[in-house]
Amino acid sequence: MRRPGARDDSMTLTSGSADALKTLFGKDFVDGRSADAAGYGADSNRYYKAQPGAVVFPRTVQQVQELVKLANRQNLALVPSGGRTGLSGAASATAGEVVVAFDRMTRIGEVNMTDRLVECEAGVVTQQLHEAAARAGLHYPVDFASSGSSRIGGNIATNAGGIKVTRYGLTRDWVAGLEVVTGRGDVLQLNRGLIKNATGYDLRQLFIGSEGTLGFITSALMRLTVPPKNLQVMLLAFKDIDALMAASAQFRRELPVTAFEFFCQNGLQKVLEKSAREAPFDTAYPFYGLLEFEAPYESVLEDAMDLFESLSDSGQVADAVLAQSGRQAADLWFLRESLSETLSHFMPYKNDLSVQLADVPAFMARIDACVAQHYPDFCVVWFGHIGDGNLHLNILKPADLAAAEFKARCERVNADIFACVQAFGGSISAEHGVGLQKKNFLGYSRSAEEIAMMRAVKAAFDPNGIMNPGKVLPD
Amino acid sequence: MKVLVAVKRVIDYNVKVRVKPDQSGVDLDNVKMAMNPFCEIAVEEAVRLKEKGLASEVIVVSIGTAASQEQIRTALALGADRGLLIETDEEVQPLDAAKLLKAVVEQEQPGLVILGKQSIDSDNNQTGQMLAALTGMGQATFASAVEVTDDRVQVTREVDGGLMTLSLKLPAVITTDLRLNEPRYASLPNIMKAKKKPVAVTTADELGLALSPRLKTLKVEAPEPRKAGIKVADVAALVDKLKNEAKVI
Ligand SMILES: Cc1cc2nc3c(=O)[nH]c(=O)nc-3n(C[C@H](O)[C@H](O)[C@H](O)COP(=O)(O)OP(=O)(O)OC[C@H]3O[C@@H](n4cnc5c(N)ncnc54)[C@H](O)[C@@H]3O)c2cc1C
Numbered sequence: 001m002r003r004p005g006a007r008d009d010s011m012t013l014t015s016g017s018a019d020a021l022k023t024l025f026g027k028d029f030v031d032g033r034s035a036d037a038a039g040y041g042a043d044s045n046r047y048y049k050a051q052p053g054a055v056v057f058p059r060t061v062q063q064v065q066e067l068v069k070l071a072n073r074q075n076l077a078l079v080p081s082g083g084r085t086g087l088s089g090a091a092s093a094t095a096g097e098v099v100v101a102f103d104r105m106t107r108i109g110e111v112n113m114t115d116r117l118v119e120c121e122a123g124v125v126t127q128q129l130h131e132a133a134a135r136a137g138l139h140y141p142v143d144f145a146s147s148g149s150s151r152i153g154g155n156i157a158t159n160a161g162g163i164k165v166t167r168y169g170l171t172r173d174w175v176a177g178l179e180v181v182t183g184r185g186d187v188l189q190l191n192r193g194l195i196k197n198a199t200g201y202d203l204r205q206l207f208i209g210s211e212g213t214l215g216f217i218t219s220a221l222m223r224l225t226v227p228p229k230n231l232q233v234m235l236l237a238f239k240d241i242d243a244l245m246a247a248s249a250q251f252r253r254e255l256p257v258t259a260f261e262f263f264c265q266n267g268l269q270k271v272l273e274k275s276a277r278e279a280p281f282d283t284a285y286p287f288y289g290l291l292e293f294e295a296p297y298e299s300v301l302e303d304a305m306d307l308f309e310s311l312s313d314s315g316q317v318a319d320a321v322l323a324q325s326g327r328q329a330a331d332l333w334f335l336r337e338s339l340s341e342t343l344s345h346f347m348p349y350k351n352d353l354s355v356q357l358a359d360v361p362a363f364m365a366r367i368d369a370c371v372a373q374h375y376p377d378f379c380v381v382w383f384g385h386i387g388d389g390n391l392h393l394n395i396l397k398p399a400d401l402a403a404a405e406f407k408a409r410c411e412r413v414n415a416d417i418f419a420c421v422q423a424f425g426g427s428i429s430a431e432h433g434v435g436l437q438k439k440n441f442l443g444y445s446r447s448a449e450e451i452a453m454m455r456a457v458k459a460a461f462d463p464n465g466i467m468n469p470g471k472v473l474p475d
Numbered sequence: 476m477k478v479l480v481a482v483k484r485v486i487d488y489n490v491k492v493r494v495k496p497d498q499s500g501v502d503l504d505n506v507k508m509a510m511n512p513f514c515e516i517a518v519e520e521a522v523r524l525k526e527k528g529l530a531s532e533v534i535v536v537s538i539g540t541a542a543s544q545e546q547i548r549t550a551l552a553l554g555a556d557r558g559l560l561i562e563t564d565e566e567v568q569p570l571d572a573a574k575l576l577k578a579v580v581e582q583e584q585p586g587l588v589i590l591g592k593q594s595i596d597s598d599n600n601q602t603g604q605m606l607a608a609l610t611g612m613g614q615a616t617f618a619s620a621v622e623v624t625d626d627r628v629q630v631t632r633e634v635d636g637g638l639m640t641l642s643l644k645l646p647a648v649i650t651t652d653l654r655l656n657e658p659r660y661a662s663l664p665n666i667m668k669a670k671k672k673p674v675a676v677t678t679a680d681e682l683g684l685a686l687s688p689r690l691k692t693l694k695v696e697a698p699e700p701r702k703a704g705i706k707v708a709d710v711a712a713l714v715d716k717l718k719n720e721a722k723v724i
Contacts, residue, residue: 321660325509326489
């Protein structure tokens with residue numbers, strides 16, 4: 001028997017199974033080699049070559065169920081596909097798999113104002129949910145730079161986080177119910193929108209973050225909240241990371257913080273150069289924190305001002321500016337949000353890591369020292385959702401180094417960095433998932449016993465290994 | 476030389492404006508308000524003059540509801556020295572604003588008055604011009620560069636087809652265009668300091684004037700939503716549409 005999670009070559013599409021798919025999907029079937037399939041076999045990781053056998057576009061849960069039954073009978077590999085903004089290669093089809101894209105399941109229900117719930121089919125685009133919530137005077141708080149393309153099914157399958165986690169948590173915290181088709185072909189209605197439901201194992205939670213390896217999410221009941229009132233945005237400058245972390249802890253204790261992000265001077269410098277904007281401060285400081293908080297009452301703003309005054313008097317905050325308009329707030333956010341795009345021109349080697357908040361300064365110092373010792377010509381740029389202990393580590397390619405050699409050297413850096421993550425009990429993937437890219441490093445964050453349990457869970461939901469084979473679990 | 480800057484509280488530039496269902500105006504309930512962007516540029520320019528030692532004091536004046544104090548505080552945090560609010564709950568139209576500002580000019584005797592070229596809510600582009608006419612001062616509108624030397628100011632203006640440079644005798648009225656400068660952020664220490672700067676409150680009445688709005692808003696409508704794009708079969712069809720439908724080539 002094949003190990004659950006592994007892929008075998010017999011799973012490529014035969015002409016017989018292609019015909020069966022055509023019968024099931026009609027014009028919603030696309031041959032993997034046709035122009036219409038372009039773009040469907042790869043996510044935003046771009047490292048893996050797309051080679052889908054076919055792309056199908058289900059319209060109903062029944063069709064998804066039929067498809068899963070067919071795949072079990074004919075040994076077909078299925079790759080669930082949302083907006084393909086994932087960064088780990090989890091939605092990539094590299095070996096003739098059937099891509100199952102949710103572009104045609106985008107219905108969104110009426111907002112239930114009593115329970116503050118809205119039903120979304122898996123293909124609803126994140127931004128569509130934001131807009132539906134806003135129309136009802138409510139708010140869907142999970143947000144990130146790819147919200148215009150990513151889909152609810154993909155968000156749930158990766159348990160996406162983003163820029164408001166400090167206040168609102170991860171996608172997991174907003175999933176009140178799921179309709180799924182398991183790898184066995186069973187349709188399950190999980191939790192049905194209940195707040196309280198103490199009836200044993202919560203299978204819904206297993207599907208959240210499963211990266212398409214257990215079954216398909218076809219529909220979800222998403223919880224909404226009230227919109228934040230009178231958001232204030234500040235940029236703060238710090239002389240060192242300890243001061244930044246201490247201030248961040250204090251803000252979270254004393255203010256209704258909605259976001260706390262950070263970046264360092266070399267990152268800011270690149271953004272300013274690329275965008276031809278002026279520096280927010282007269283002097284450069286090594287670290288910057290972007291703080292957003294809600295000030296529903298005048299008194300909150302006054303308390304905040306007192307807090308900032310005491311922090312700047314004690315020298316803990318070196319300098320700070322407060323946006324005076326929505327435009328200035330957007331300009332300050334721009335400095336943080338355009339980092340990813342700006343750095344992409346330097347072909348960065350990226351990692352998305354997390355440790356406990358208390359360990360952040362020591363962890364960063366350890367990584368900086370490791371890179372400086374072994375790879376002195378590399379430039380390290382740090383930024384990320386530091387309010388959650390989530391650090392994006394970027395190493396920029398030195399201009400005179402060939403891309404291939406840079407990549408090879410970075411693979412070696414990987415082992416050093418992951419060993420360091422392991423020493424701190426951290427995670428080698430804070431929110432971008434495992435997919436293809438990190439599966440063989442999983443052992444740095446999960447024990448052998450844990451991985452064995454993960455395989456057992458996979459086997460229970462997907463005994464024939466048709467669901468997204470070769471992803472998440474190590475080879 | 477004193478510099479007087481006028482600032483207006485308007486709907487925040489980043490807010491998506493909604494028209495009231497009865498078409499009597501736009502919805503202001505729970506909407507974020509901020510300083511008019513052109514006024515921000517005016518404040519920045521005045522503060523720069525002061526930093527260069529060309530201005531002795533920057534006075535910021537706003538006409539509006541009590542809430543306009545917020546925008547005055549912002550201007551003080553950006554570096555203005557003191558504020559004046561002419562408080563009113565009524566709609567203020569350009570001619571009334573100009574008359575009220577004229578009264579302030581008579582009191583303060585500034586060497587330079589800087590205003591935004593227009594406010595992004597009513598888009599009138601009249602107040603600076605009317606103030607110049609009422610006071611007899613020279614005016615330089617749509618400024619993209621300002622240079623003060625002794626008793627004159629040289630202003631570069633953005634006009635159709637190029638730039639025009641004027642030299643005016645002080646005192647004078649200047650209205651700002653977008654490219655004059657990039658306003659700074661309000662720093663925390665300066666926001667603290669701004670709290671201690673004086674803001675006086677007065678009324679039209681106290682200035683010996685009564686507001687007399689002359690324009691009546693009949694109806695406010697939202698612009699037509701943009702139509703979705705279309706796909707054309709080939710270049711020939713595109714050229715045909717551009718020529719005969721869009722009439723742009
Ligand atoms: C510019 C940019 C910024 C980003 N910022 C963040 C961030 O701040 N935080 C964050 O967490 N992520 C971030 N991401 C990553 C990505 O956007 C999120 O992970 C997103 O939620 C993925 O959604 P998607 O629809 O694009 O999923 P895809 O990439 O299409 O798929 C992701 C995974 O979900 C599975 N899947 C998709 N649909 C289903 C379904 N219906 N049923 C079962 N499995 C399914 C796929 O098989 C795959 O394993 C960012 C990405 C980009 C490009």
